[in-house]
Amino acid sequence: MWIEFKNYQEKAIVKLKQEVNDLLDAEGNKICIFKSPTGSGKTIIMAALFEAIFFGDERYPEQPEAIIVWLSDSPE
Numbered sequence: 038m039w040i041e042f043k044n045y046q047e048k049a050i051v052k053l054k055q056e057v058n059d060l061l062d063a064e065g066n067k068i069c070i071f072k073s074p075t076g077s078g079k080t081i082i083m084a085a086l087f088e089a090i091f092f093g094d095e096r097y098p099e100q101p102e103a104i105i106v107w108l109s110d111s112p113e
Contacts, residue, residue, distance in 0.1 A: 045077075046078050053069070057090065058107075
């Protein structure tokens with residue numbers, strides 16, 4: 038990855054990868070929701086996750102079929 042992650046961001050990436058692994062192994066439709074406070078690095082955390090899933094990682098040798106829905110609310 039192009040950036041040095043903070044410790045909590047690395048932990049979030051590992052946890053999200055595990056959650057996605059579990060969901061990919063499950064049957065039927067799956068949903069994974071990731072919430073984090075403003076300024077915590079959600080965008081780079083998700084970029085790292087998507088990079089692993091869609092551009093190769095030890096767990097994802099082939100690109101899985103997936104639909105990504107990204108919802109964002111701007112703080113007031």
